[in-house]
Amino acid sequence: MALPAYDLYDVRSMLSDEERAVQEAVARFTDERVLPIIGDCFDQGRFPKELVPEIASLGLLGSSLPEEYGCAGLNAVSYGLICQELERGDSGLRSFVSVQSSLCMYPIYAYGSEEQRRQWLPRMAAGEVIGCFGLTEPHGGSDPANMKTHAKKDGGDWVINGSKMWITNGNLADIAIVWAQTDEGIQGFIVEKGTPGFTAQEIKHKMSLRASVTSSLFFDNVRVPDSARLPNVKGLKGPLGCLTQARYGITWGPVGAAIACLDEALNYSKERILFGRPVAATQSAQIKLADMARRITLAQLLVLQLGRLKDAGTMQPQQVSLAKWNNCRMAIDIARECRDLLGGAGITTEHAAIRHALNLESVITYEGTETVHQLVIGRELTGINAF
Template identity: 80%
Template sequence: MATRLDPYDLYDIRSQLSDEERMVQDTVARFTDERVLPVIGEYFDKGEFPHELIAEMAELGLLGSYFPEQYGCAGMNAVSYGLICQELERGDSGMRSFVSVQTSLCMYPIFAYGSEEQRQRWLPVMARGAVIGCFGLTEPHGGSDPANMKTRARREGGDWIIDGAKMWITNGGLAHVAIVWAQTDDGIQGFLVERGTQGFETRDIHRKMSLRASVTSALFFDGVRVPDANRLPGVKGLKGPLGCLTQARYGITWGPIGAAIACFHEAVEYTRERILFDRPVAANQAVQLKLADMARRITTAQLLSLHLGRMKDAGTLHPTQVSLAKWNNVRMALDIAREARELLGAAGITTEHSPIRHALNLESVITYEGTETVHQLVVGREITGINAF
């Protein structure tokens, strides 16, 4: 008799992982089960981020996980980083967003574009969670058009003077340092702006209905003076911030798989246990069709991200491939969260269950770091050779 498949891993993706990758997944899964899930609904309700979990995530090596050990990081591969994102977002998108921003949007530009002195100064303390970063690219008017950047930095002797504003910045109110992208006479450049610098202010954004267990802020720069030593010397132009976004988007292809699995699991368990008309809700063909379709879409996303991770580790990944996976996997998760909410009936509208929380969070995930339409057009451009932006 054939062995019954794991309903949450129908293609046995786990068998394709190395022992180290399985250990990483199990460790983060245990952290999510024991430390995140018991409290995250309450934090979401309150609109607060669970600050006390930062030190624990750092201790597990989740911050800057794929950077070399010489900088105090864990030196994991890309697939392990993806699994970290998946298991954290199974808890909440806000948890994955925190790690994604710290790792791929803040530590990565320092590692890839910074001087060795900057790497030695910042990466070890950021890996320990002693210094939190944020990524200042998006502007109030800009959105999907980062080239239309109004924030400017002008040279004045050995310093730079920055003026402008950034909007929708994850971790902004928590951050000790901001990676700020600004127009200069020599193209777009990145600067490390430390909290407490005169003229630099952050204001948290409230009344959110999405990513409530995450800090989202606006950044303001009024004549902010930073030394040239705080400029990232290794890159000029949009390829700098876009390179960071590719790193972060890769993790986002994995994260929503976790959110989808969480919603799918609740839908399966609830429909098995709920009795209507003298039989479990799961005994209805219409319900099984929906659950089967959820499993199909989760399996497709798992295979997509695993192959993407293997290509990233092999150095053959192309940004368009990341766009395709981000588009597919976030749409998959959002659709499953909505359908799971429906299967839970009235119970599905409360944060005592996860689908409505995940659905609300994924409304942000499908928008940030490239909207669904932007990624569709990236794929379209690759296919046709014509830029339709």
């Protein structure tokens, strides 16, 4: 019996019925609604906002949060599978869901008041309110402790000044989760669109994540009430906890991008005839394709175990770093190799490989660069901080 080309170790058999149903539903959505338009969206530099109501109706926004807030209450493995299938379509779409779910809804749930949860989470799950996450700053994203944005207490209000950079969903967002230095350490604030002094400016001329909105945020004496502050966390623990949630989803997403590239290269190499035979009939092509399947299989097993650890409540941030490092590197290398197998055709966005390769340049960089995650593992092994 032939093995499934993109699941050589039958990882699917290790999933529960609910997890398989989630994967199938999102795979259908990606095949039917995303793939027919995403190449054009990338070319046009346009986020397919028209898909947001369908994404919400499938329960993909805040999918791991409790049902009492209008969310799906799914487990971590199901969320991972959502990320995998969405990124099989495009990293930009998975980024949108990651930011909404892990970087905006999660901090409101984990660090917010009950009033904030009731006010925002149901509407965010329904796609009626879009969020963005304001942490990274222009002078350097890998050193959040050196944050320049600050919030000063003024009576019952807070006044925020500063700027944020490379913010996914920035110009789409109705609210921003903004992290700022205060006299009591770093704190988070929910800043609504239209608040005086708060502006977003979309970043243009991108060659990566073109089907995603990326922005700079500016805060010029932005006044918010204390009720907009996330009351249940202070210090770097808050934003870093959000990043761990988002990085977890990112460990799964590139598996989908790699599968999309392998699928395309495999089919193309069977059809393309060179020197009287299909490219797939050559030893060099088969070795490349086999090596891609090997790396995808290892990545699938890695994230499944990571998801089981997360569902058991024992997942450690270092384990997330290892998986993000491995799987992003795996996917970007496969995308580039698939582009090569496609020959000249591989440089056009009529094929997926170049689009995924370009997108993965961002994915391997954001939420901690490859070097940062390598140093996290190095510190874990040696006990010495080399940052």
